[in-house]
Amino acid sequence: MAKKGGSKQKKMNSRVDFTPMVDMIMLLVTFFMLCTTLLKPQAMDIAMPSDKEDIKDENRSQVAASKAVTILIDENNTLYYFKGKPDGGTDIPDEGKLFATTYGKNGIRKVLLESNPQAVIEVQKLKEEFANKKTSNVQDEQKIKQEYKERLNKIKNADYTPSVIIKASNKSVFDNLIQVLDEMQICNIGRYVIDNWQPGDQAKIDAFKANPAQ
Numbered sequence: 001m002a003k004k005g006g007s008k009q010k011k012m013n014s015r016v017d018f019t020p021m022v023d024m025i026m027l028l029v030t031f032f033m034l035c036t037t038l039l040k041p042q043a044m045d046i047a048m049p050s051d052k053e054d055i056k057d058e059n060r061s062q063v064a065a066s067k068a069v070t071i072l073i074d075e076n077n078t079l080y081y082f083k084g085k086p087d088g089g090t091d092i093p094d095e096g097k098l099f100a101t102t103y104g105k106n107g108i109r110k111v112l113l114e115s116n117p118q119a120v121i122e123v124q125k126l127k128e129e130f131a132n133k134k135t136s137n138v139q140d141e142q143k144i145k146q147e148y149k150e151r152l153n154k155i156k157n158a159d160y161t162p163s164v165i166i167k168a169s170n171k172s173v174f175d176n177l178i179q180v181l182d183e184m185q186i187c188n189i190g191r192y193v194i195d196n197w198q199p200g201d202q203a204k205i206d207a208f209k210a211n212p213a214q
Contacts, residue, residue, distance in 0.1 A: 068162065069164045080099065098207075167196070168194075
């Protein structure tokens with residue numbers, strides 16, 4: 001005679017093991033901590049005109065006339081520059097004469113590189129020198145990078161480099177100013193200042209527009 005009810009099925013208890021997930025989370029936390037430490041913010045050093053009350057306006061941007069380049073940023077992506085003093089007074093060719101230029105390698109970059117030839121040569125030599133200084137030691141690598149940075153800054157701020165005065169009108173856009181600041185780094189210029197737009201700057205541009213040939 002058959003047994004009633006038959007055989008009972010054994011219950012299976014389903015359970016998810018989260019232990020591997022803990023290891024994965026710890027690895028992710030460690031990864032993000034390392035990335036946050038390594039990703040240091042890139043800051044650009046900008047020299048601003050002094051706000052001291054005992055300094056006159058005409059002396060705020062006073063630099064050696066023979067090495068001065070003034071860049072004027074105006075509306076509609078227009079860009080101008082002149083060398084030396086605004087009104088001349090020295091033996092610099094075309095001193096104070098306003099020229100129109102453009103953004104990029106064939107415009108203001110070309111002007112700045114031509115005004116800074118020795119620094120370009122010195123930086124190229126420095127890059128070639130440090131190209132072979134590679135090491136797997138982290139501490140030695142940091143020392144090499146620090147030495148390179150110090151020597152690069154020394155070249156950028158040497159007496160033979162030009163001093164650039166950057167002025168932006170109220171009608172210009174912020175992106176144009178950023179482009180000009182980028183050119184300072186590309187052209188190895190360490191001495192530059194963002195100065196205030198003066199009425200004389202606008203008058204110089206208006207005169208240029210009225211008679212581009214000057």
